[in-house]
Amino acid sequence: MKREEFLAQPEVEAFIAWLAVNLPARTFKLRFKASNQVPGGLSVDVQGIEQVIEHYRWKASWNDANRSAVESMSWAQTRRSLGQLREWLSSAVNAGDEQQALQACLQVLRWGGVTGAIAFLHRLAEKGALSAYLQKMAGLMALDGDNDLDDLDEHSVQRFDAGLTKIHALLDVSGSPIYDSRVGAAMAMLYSLFRQQWAGRGKPRLRFPSGGARGDQVRNPKAFLHGLPAPQFSSIAYTDWARCQVRLGWIIRALLQRTDWFADQGTMPARCHAFEASLFMLGYDLRCFGLPLAAKPEAVDEDDEGSPDDAVKTGWVPTGHVFGEVLRDYLAFRRSGARDEKAHFVDWLMAKPRDRKPVSRSTALSYCFPFSIQEFDLFQRPLAELERIVAGGEDGLLAALATGTLEPFVLSDERVNVCLVDVLITGNAYANAGTEKERIDYILGAGYAGREGAAKTLMAVGRNVGKHFGLLDARHMPTPLFRQFYQGCSLDA
Template identity: 75%
Template sequence: MNRDDFLAQPEVEAFIEWLAANLPVLTFKLRFKSSKFVPGGLTVDVQGIEQVLEHYRWKASWRDSHQSAVDSETWMQTQGSLRQLREWLSAGVRAGDEQQALQACLQILRWGGVRGAIPFLHRLAASGELSSYLKKMAGLMALDADNDLDDLSSVERFDSGLTKIHALLDLSGSPIYDSRVGAAIAMLYALFRQQWAGRGKPLLRFPSGGARGDQIRNPGAFANCLAAPQFSAIEYAEWARWQVRLGWIVRALLGRTGWFADQGAMPARCHAFEASLFMLGYDLRCFGLTPVPEAQAVGEQGEVSLRESGNSGWVPTGHPFGQVLSDYLAFRHSGAPDNKDAFVDWLVAEPRNGKTLSRATAQGYCFPFSIDEFDLFGRSLAALERIVEGGEDGLRAALSGETLEPFTVGDERVSVCLVDVFITGNAYARAESDKERVDYVVNAGYAGTENSARTLMAVGRSVGKHFGLLDVQHLPTPLFEQFYQGCSLDA
């Protein structure tokens, strides 16, 4: 489907009209906890989407090609920061300079407080394919061309870091589609569907993802609101398509209003609108609604279904980390196709200690392999052998870095394995008994029950010991102190 066909759909047209009528008059209660991204927090009520932009806050820092720090926090500062990143990335891609393109990409991730795409970017650059891949994606995601959404089936990876890279390389105003932006537009769509007289299956199921704190980023937390599909449950290509769909809607909306005219041409106005959505999506309670415990939400077919219950904190899917890594290396040496399904099949077919894994258990064991964790599928055998060996060198290989950058916790629930090491190390440093450690994890809000706290710490111990971040008593090592220096889980 191309842009004109998409925008011509009656429900899309009605949603744009609804946005034009309602966004200037809605009141938003912005409530941000103090964090490294928003020092001092934010408490303000604003009316209208344009007023939201005045309160944009995202404290970030990255280093330019001369290793000079570029800092920003307000929208004006962020505009200048992103302009430099866009120019650096565009120049590297145009010239086919893989190292310049890679370094620009890595600094974009640093600005955004995300790191999941780092291994993928390093692999592309090492094979000399990064610039060509980004050029191809730029053509497919441009908002002002006659693109077809089906062509995005060639997307190789997509996450909260790559959406930033693709948006910055684009010149037509393509939005950064992360969990905050997705949450905000999904909430607006849920409110629209409550008022729309039309019928039929919801057409605009905007996806979103989880926050790392107790913020709400799924409209399904509120009674009678459509739940948003989660990033973890959709394909990479579909996430990219939603970025394009949202871009088409925003350009059409701004084309019939004068919103953000002081920002400049259409692409700049689009990014101002996106930045406002970013602020609204921090916590959907800003729309003035109260979440209902175990609230019922209208499902995809119009049925009523329970929303996801509670916040999962930092509780991972349980897995024996070191053993799964060794299994994966053996799987790779077998010559089988290198993908999750093939690895799961291999795990199920290989009994361990006389026991055969269920398919569900084997799939759970793949938790560390996801792009939101260590992105292990597709690694070279040389890198994989270093990762399996563990220690500091294994950690550098896992993170695709020649040097070990201090770990940072971003705004979304990613890098759970490494966060669990941090929590576990602190738990063991603070308390001597199992009960005291469990109480610390539960009381801090990292897990909801004693069992889930124990699962968290089991994974933390396994990953931490493998990479030399924890010693045999599960206490922090000097490498732990170096890696997690300045790290905080404050929301």
């Protein structure tokens, strides 16, 4: 589907018209807890989408090519900061300078507080394919060209996540939005409100995926009365996410073309990014819309990798898995020469001879939890790198994180890196509580899990992963490496 065909759909036309009428009049109650990204928090009521940008907050820092820190927090500062990043990234990619392109990409991730794409970017750069891949994707994702959504397929989109959406958006010159969980949540909420008021018929045709927050914020409209569920990033394909970014960009440009919103920002691409930044603020917690919740948000304990209909996830309970054992199984699977895909590994796990009862498909799938792009991104790793990860210790941790040196752990705004967060929680629990009951009470009291059994699962994974990488000792107490890795890291911040 091309841009004109997409925008000509009656529902899309009606949604854009609805946004033009409703966004200037709506009051938003912005309530941000104090955090590293929003020092002092935020509590303000604003009317209209244009007023939101005045309260943009995202404290971030990255290092330029000369290793000088570039810091920002307000939208004016962020706009200048991203302009510098965009210039560095674009010049490196256009010149085909793989190392500079890689470094610019890594600093985009640092600005965004995300780490998941690091290994993927290193793999492309080592093959000399990073610049070419980014250039190809730029052509496929441009908002003002004759490109077709169908060209964003499994052959062209090698990966898509919260880091790559930032890279692709910065490299684009037509105003492509950064499509993260906050932006997706805000659009999903607006679409849900539109559908409740629209007189048109038929099932909802638009989809605005989102993801869970790391705190108790609400980022799924399903949590509200009559709200439509937003598909979750963990349940959609890379191609779906990439197409959603393009479709959202088409909607934003069409909306701004019929209004004078953000005219003070300058060109159309700059106006698009200001609109996206406003969505980013609204999507922090959808309770800013002032609507009643369908049920009181509670910590949700996960039994799988996440359902598209999960409205609220605030706990840190992972899918249960035996980390060290499944890593060794995966290494054996790779050495067997089998095709390196999740489905084949699951089949291999089920067929593997065992002294005990063979694992079921559901158990084999749960064992793959650490392999996801939201965790350690283990599929497709080079064999030598995988061997280091399986060996464990600090070197294994460096290989898993795909970093040359040990950088302090960064808590994302989203609910990712659950395994490493569980190590942090478990280490703190053992450091501050002397008995099992006291540790469980600590975890339940902090809201990291909702039930005793869930707290035990959390600690079991935390102990397993922590000991494997040398973050916890034999008594499950924090090691010097733990303190170095998690320095200054607080789940409450």
